[in-house]
Amino acid sequence: MGPLEEGYVREAFATNWVSTVGPNLEAFEKAFSELVGGLPCVALASGTAAIHLGLKLLGVGKDDEVICPTLTFAASANPIVYEGARPVFVDSERRSWNLDPERLAEAIEDRVKRGRKPKAVVVVHLYGQSADLDAIENVCTQHGIPILEDAAEALGTQYKDVQVGTRAPLSIFSFNGNKIITTSGGGMLVAHDPAWVAKARFWSQQSREPSIAYEHKELGYNYRMSNVLAGIGRGQLAVLPERVAARRAVAARYEAAFRDLPGLSLMPQAPWGLHTNWLSVFLVDSGATRDAILQALAAEDIEARPVWKPMHLQPVFADCPRYGGEVAEDLFTRGICLPSSSSLTIEDQQRVIDVVSRVVTSRSATRTPARQVTPGGETWASRGG
Incomplete structure (x- = not known):
């Protein structure tokens, strides 16, 4: 206000x-x-x-x-x-x-x-x-x-x-x-x-x-x-123009901070228009990691939410016809909405960034390596756990 x-x-x-x-x-x-x-x-x-x-x-x-x-x-x-x-x-x-x-x-x-x-x-x-x-x-x-x-x-x-x-x-x-x-x-x-x-x-x-x-x-x-x-x-x-600029800046700061983290990507920015990034929404490589991020943020008194639960999964609409749903279900399983307010301070956003980075880095470090055979010989590669 x-x-x-x-x-x-x-x-x-x-x-x-x-x-x-x-x-x-x-x-x-x-x-x-x-x-x-x-x-x-x-x-x-x-x-x-x-x-x-x-x-x-x-x-x-x-x-x-x-x-x-x-x-x-x-x-x-x-x-x-x-x-x-x-x-x-x-x-x-x-x-x-x-x-x-x-x-x-x-x-x-x-x-x-x-x-x-x-x-x-x-x-x-x-x-x-x-x-x-x-x-x-x-x-x-x-x-x-x-x-x-x-x-x-x-x-x-x-x-x-x-x-x-x-x-x-x-x-x-x-x-x-x-x-x-x-x-x-x-x-x-x-x-x-x-x-x-x-x-x-x-x-x-x-x-x-x-x-x-x-x-x-x-x-x-x-x-x-x-x-x-x-x-x-x-x-x-x-x-309104200042609010749009503020929301887009929040999303850009998250994207820059997470650029080198594995398996974390900002919601696509479609080529046909201007995305206000009303919410900064990211896709995580697995539902397990997404839930771990949510839990870690909650432990720090930081509110975050999953992507909207698809309507065809809602009990109230269980009898309604649907066409497809697999994409929506995947986005729901792996999507996370991070704090995105126009009034979000740099300091508070950094708190969010620190928690997310800690969880993703920790999860990546504990994944089990899998032996892969390639034409050039034997190599080690990370396998999602």
Whole structure:
């Protein structure tokens, strides 16, 4: 938090605009619209709420199917079920860890053959890296299936020099407390059609009809952001470029520090865009080593996490169809998210680096050497243990 946020929040209190209307909301939406190329948008209580309303706008309803990447946070899939629909999970590709266009095509073709053409495709931009939108859009266009971009983790992320969340008919962003900018809790729904934004705004305010009586002809939701939180968002949005630079610098320092360590690699930086490195995510050569790093960091009171557990492995989605999953499972087994905050100090990051280096070096030193026979004679080589 900085002085801009405090000033806008003080203004909200001083003018008594503390509910779900007020000048901060209008200004925040206007500033965000400018960031996404002038597209209309509505500020909501969470990114999850934005996905929910986005799916409703796409007409998703009871017994429909919606394709979603399996490697994501549950909030990408839960709103599908809110509407009585069923998620269909699709695997990742290794270049970006995002939705695999080839697997996507396979899934759509198979669902169509079964008479279950998907109603929509949720495309997630994972950990601040864009999915391959050209390839994904090509597949969806062939079948006439709309895309909803889940850019909850990707504010500041670019695909071919353009902010993600601007190409699909509908896109969402999140301002949860752990995101690259925050309103403490909140989200944004962006649409190309102003009428859709107006409808989402109406639904988010309990679908109250414009009459003196409290009349409701449609089911509504309490999904609007408050003017106080929008004030925080206004201040945070002003420093977005600095936050992106800070996250990328954190990832770069980790990568430089681990360059000579065996079996530790930064999440790929796909060639088609700017990766914000919202989280600094690394792949470790084995699940056993990854878990040892997590345990060692926890012992030093340093929080780290595995990569998202794939949705097809979640008990709540056990009965949902899936296409592939092996890549996502491997990334989950070996992936680790290290401390990545924009406010992470050099000293604290060095603590993380020291622990990770100690574990990886120790594990490498204790591996059993295996005798290998080569055309040039007998040599010794390290074998993973």
